[in-house]
Amino acid sequence: MDKKTEEFYARLKEELVNTSIWPAEYLYKFILPSDKEKVTQVETIFDGMGAVITTKQSKTGKYTSVSVSVNMKNPDAVIEKYKEVSVIEGIISL
Numbered sequence: 001m002d003k004k005t006e007e008f009y010a011r012l013k014e015e016l017v018n019t020s021i022w023p024a025e026y027l028y029k030f031i032l033p034s035d036k037e038k039v040t041q042v043e044t045i046f047d048g049m050g051a052v053i054t055t056k057q058s059k060t061g062k063y064t065s066v067s068v069s070v071n072m073k074n075p076d077a078v079i080e081k082y083k084e085v086s087v088i089e090g091i092i093s094l
Helices: 003-019 036-045 075-085
Strands: 024-033 052-057 063-072
Touching: 003 075, 024 036, 024 075, 036 052, 036 063, 036 075, 063 075
Parallel strands: none
Antiparallel strands: 024 063, 052 063
16 A cells, blocks of 8 residues: 555544544445446445445446445444455545
């Protein structure tokens, strides 16, 4: 992981610690190319966690937005999921 990414996760953790009481409901938002396999990869990462996952295609159908609402136990768990999805090619975390 490069220095910029490490700094981002450190800031995110600090922000999550200061703004939420854990465990807490957390909303992940991703944009990825409209590829059923990639959407399934995201769904698999959150499988068995009781996550509510919604998807919506862009007007052109080229991209799909994926929202995942899930109860997370702490900021480290939130960041761990971001790292897991980051390996999916073309995914953008919002």
